[in-house]
Amino acid sequence: MTEFKKAYDAHLEEFQKNAHIKGMEAYQRLYRESLESPDTFWARQADHYLTWYKKWDTVLDYDFSEARIQWFGGGRLNASFNCLDRHLETREEAVAYYWEGDDTARAQAYTYGELYRRVNRFAAALRHKGVKKGDRVIIYLPMIIELPVAMLACARIGAVHSVVFGGFSAEAIANRINDCGAKVVITADGGFRSGKPVALKKNVDEALKKCPAVKTVIVVNHVDSGIFLTPGLEHWWHELIALPGLADEVEPEPMDAEDPLFILYTSGSTGKPKGVVHTHGGYLLYAAMTMEYVFDLHPGDIFWCTADIGWITGHSYILYGALVNGATSVMFEGVPSYPDFDRFWAIVEKYRVNKFYTAPTAIRSLAREGEAHVKKHDLSSLMLLGTVGEPINPEAWRWYHHHIGRDWCPVIDTWWQTETGGHMLTPLPGVAPVKPGSCAFPFFGIDPVIIDDAGEPVKHPDEEGLLCIRKPWPGMARTVFGDHERFISTYFSQAPGMYFTGDAARKDEDGYFWIIGRIDDVINVSGHRLGTAELESALVLHPHVAEAAVVGFPHAIKGQGIYAFVILKTGREPSDALKKELVAQVRREIGPIATIDVVQWAEGLPKTRSGKIMRRILKKIAANKLDELGDTSTIADESVIEKLIKDKVDVSK
Numbered sequence: 147m148t149e150f151k152k153a154y155d156a157h158l159e160e161f162q163k164n165a166h167i168k169g170m171e172a173y174q175r176l177y178r179e180s181l182e183s184p185d186t187f188w189a190r191q192a193d194h195y196l197t198w199y200k201k202w203d204t205v206l207d208y209d210f211s212e213a214r215i216q217w218f219g220g221g222r223l224n225a226s227f228n229c230l231d232r233h234l235e236t237r238e239e240a241v242a243y244y245w246e247g248d249d250t251a252r253a254q255a256y257t258y259g260e261l262y263r264r265v266n267r268f269a270a271a272l273r274h275k276g277v278k279k280g281d282r283v284i285i286y287l288p289m290i291i292e293l294p295v296a297m298l299a300c301a302r303i304g305a306v307h308s309v310v311f312g313g314f315s316a317e318a319i320a321n322r323i324n325d326c327g328a329k330v331v332i333t334a335d336g337g338f339r340s341g342k343p344v345a346l347k348k349n350v351d352e353a354l355k356k357c358p359a360v361k362t363v364i365v366v367n368h369v370d371s372g373i374f375l376t377p378g379l380e381h382w383w384h385e386l387i388a389l390p391g392l393a394d395e396v397e398p399e400p401m402d403a404e405d406p407l408f409i410l411y412t413s414g415s416t417g418k419p420k421g422v423v424h425t426h427g428g429y430l431l432y433a434a435m436t437m438e439y440v441f442d443l444h445p446g447d448i449f450w451c452t453a454d455i456g457w458i459t460g461h462s463y464i465l466y467g468a469l470v471n472g473a474t475s476v477m478f479e480g481v482p483s484y485p486d487f488d489r490f491w492a493i494v495e496k497y498r499v500n501k502f503y504t505a506p507t508a509i510r511s512l513a514r515e516g517e518a519h520v521k522k523h524d525l526s527s528l529m530l531l532g533t534v535g536e537p538i539n540p541e542a543w544r545w546y547h548h549h550i551g552r553d554w555c556p557v558i559d560t561w562w563q564t565e566t567g568g569h570m571l572t573p574l575p576g577v578a579p580v581k582p583g584s585c586a587f588p589f590f591g592i593d594p595v596i597i598d599d600a601g602e603p604v605k606h607p608d609e610e611g612l613l614c615i616r617k618p619w620p621g622m623a624r625t626v627f628g629d630h631e632r633f634i635s636t637y638f639s640q641a642p643g644m645y646f647t648g649d650a651a652r653k654d655e656d657g658y659f660w661i662i663g664r665i666d667d668v669i670n671v672s673g674h675r676l677g678t679a680e681l682e683s684a685l686v687l688h689p690h691v692a693e694a695a696v697v698g699f700p701h702a703i704k705g706q707g708i709y710a711f712v713i714l715k716t717g718r719e720p721s722d723a724l725k726k727e728l729v730a731q732v733r734r735e736i737g738p739i740a741t742i743d744v745v746q747w748a749e750g751l752p753k754t755r756s757g758k759i760m761r762r763i764l765k766k767i768a769a770n771k772l773d774e775l776g777d778t779s780t781i782a783d784e785s786v787i788e789k790l791i792k793d794k795v796d797v798s799k
C-alpha cells in the first residue's frame with residue numbers, strides 16, 4: 147500500500163477539501179449504512195436526487211430466485227421531468243451540452259431551456275404519430291442533439307426507447323426492431339466520421355425489409371444527402387416538429403417507478419443479443435447518484451464522457467446521470483483521430499473540461515501516436531480522469547496519469563456493465579489512493595463477493611474467483627425484454643441467491659478489487675462486448691463454411707482481438723479472397739465493430755467426447771500460449787490440436 151500511496155495519492159489532499167466523500171472513514175460509514183439499513187439509505191437518496199409525483203409505498207421488495215426486483219414500488223415519477231423541467235427555474239440558461247461536431251467548424255451550445263423546448267416539441271410529434279405509453283421506439287442516430295432529444299421525448303410520453311449504436315448493421319437493427327416489437331424508428335440520413343458522411347438511413351431501409359410492423363420512420367436531415375423519403379411511412383424530423391397545431395408543451399406521463407425507461411441490447415455468451423430493461427425509478431436514481439459521487443460533480447464542472455450514447459456508458463453519464471444533476475457536458479460527434487490525433491485534447495482545452503471519462507482502448511491508440519499531440523494543448527483544467535469498459539493495463543494507466551493527468555489527477559477506473567445501470571466498483575476521488583489497474587471499492591449499496599468453483603466465498607486475499615453481487619441495487623436491470631427465463635438463467639442461476647457478473651476478479655489485502663475479465667464466451671473488443679456465438683453464426687451463414695469457432699486474443703490497442711478458426715465445406719479451397727469475404731460477411735451481419743482480425747483455416751476443432759468445442763484450448767493457441775494448454779485428455783481426437791498449432795497464425799505480426 148505504501149508504495150502506491152506515495153505514487154498515486156497526489157490528488158487526495160486537494161479533493162478531501164471539497165469532495166462529496168472526504169476520506170476513508172466517511173466512505174466506510176456511509177457504505178456500512180447502505181448495506182445495514184438499505185431502506186433508510188435508499189429512501190433518503192431517492193428523496194434527494196429525484197422529484198416524485200407520488201412517493202413509493204415500499205423501498206425494496208425482491209426475490210433473486212425468480213429475479214423479481216422492485217425498487218420504490220408504488221412511487222410515480224417521470225425521467226424527462228427529472229432531467230429537464232425541474233431545472234428550468236434555476237438553470238434554464240445553463241448549458242446542458244456543448245455539442246462539438248466531427249467537423250471542427252461545427253459546434254453549438256444547448257441550454258437546459260433549449261433542450262426542454264426541443265424535447266417537448268418532439269414528444270408532441272411522437273404523440274401525433276400515435277406513439278403511446280409502453281410503445282417501443284428504435285433510435286439509430288449519430289451523436290447529434292436529436293439523439294438525447296428523441297430519448298427524452300420517449301421518456302416524457304412513457305414510450306420505451308431502444309438506442310442502436312450507429313456502428314451496427316442493418317441485420318442487427320432488424321433483429322432489435324423485431325425483438326422489441328417497435329413500430330417507430332428514428333434515424334438520420336447519415337452521420338459524419340473523420341470528415342466523411344456515413345449512410346445510416348440506407349441501413350434502416352435494408353432492415354425494414356424484414357420488419358413489416360414498422361409504420362413510421364422519422365429522419366433527421368444531418369448530412370444533407372438529398373435522399374427521398376417514402377410518403378406515408380417516412381417523415382423528415384424538421385417537417386414533423388413544424389406541423390401546425392402541434393403543442394409546444396407536453397405534460398410528462400407519470401410513470402410507475404418500475405415502468406421500463408429503456409431497453410438496451412447487449413451480447414451474451416449464447417444466442418442473440420439480449421434486450422436489457424432499465425426503469426424510470428431505480429435506474430435514474432442510480433445513474434444520478436453514481437454520477438455525482440464518482441466524478442465528484444460540483445457546480446461549474448465541465449464533464450466529458452467520450453462514449454457514444456448508443457452504449458450504456460452514454461445512456462448513464464452523457465444523458466440521464468448528467469441531466470438529473472443539472473450538469474454541463476460535452477457531446478462529441480467525431481473520433482479521436484480527426485482531423486488529427488490531438489482532437490480530444492483540443493476539445494478539453496476549448497471547453498476547459500475538468501472531468502474526463504474515456505476507455506482504455508482510446509488511451510492506448512492515442513498513446514501510440516506520441517506525446518507531441520498532447521503537448522500542443524493546455525490541459526490544466528483537468529482534475530479527474532475516468533476509464534471504463536475493460537481492464538486498463540498498467541502502461542496505458544501510467545501514460546494517462548502522467549501525460550494527461552500531470553501525475554496529479556486521480557484515474558477513476560470504473561467497473562460496471564450494461565446490466566448494472568451504473569458504476570459498481572470504483573475509486574472515489576476523495577477517499578483513498580488509486581492503484582493502477584484496480585477498480586478499488588464497491589459503490590454504496592453494492593455487496594460484492596468473489597466465489598470459488600464450489601460457490602463459496604474465497605478465503606484469502608488475491609484469490610481469484612467469480613465476481614457476484616449479493617444484494618439488489620436500484621440501477622440493476624429488471625429483466626431481458628420478452629424473456630424473463632433468460633434473465634434468470636443468465637444472471638441468477640450460476641450462484642443461487644446472487645447476481646452473477648460473468649467476470650473473474652480478485653481482492654487484494656487492502657480491499658481493492660482487480661477485474662481479470664470475462665469468464666464466459668464474451669469477447670471484449672475495444673470495450674464492447676461481442677458474443678462468440680453471434681460471431682460464429684455470422685460466419686457459418688457463408689455457403690462455403692462448415693463450422694467456425696471464435697475466441698479472443700490479447701490485442702495491443704483493442705484489448706482483445708477476434709481470432710476465428712474456420713472449417714470449410716468439403717471441396718472448398720481456402721484463399722485470401724475467401725478470408726476477405728468472411729470478414730466482410732461478419733461486418734455485414736453485426737457491424738463494423740465486429741471485424742475479425744485473424745482467420746485460421748482448420749480441418750478439425752478440439753471437442754469433448756460429447757461434441758462441445760473446447761474454447762479454453764483454442765484461446766491458448768490463439769494467444770500463442772502453447773505451454774498452457776492444460777489437460778487435453780478429455781478431447782475426442784488429440785491430433786487436431788497438433789494440426790491447429792502447426793497452422794496457427796502469428797498474431798504478433
Ligand code: PRX
Nearest residue numbers: 534535536537559560561562563564661675
Ligand atoms: O468484463 C467487464 C468489462 O466490460 C463488461 C461489461 O461490458 P458492457 O456491458 O458493454 O459495459 C461496458 C461499460 C460499462 C464487464 O463485464 N469492464 C467494464 N468496465 C471495466 C471492465 N473490466 C475491467 N475494468 C473495468 N473498469
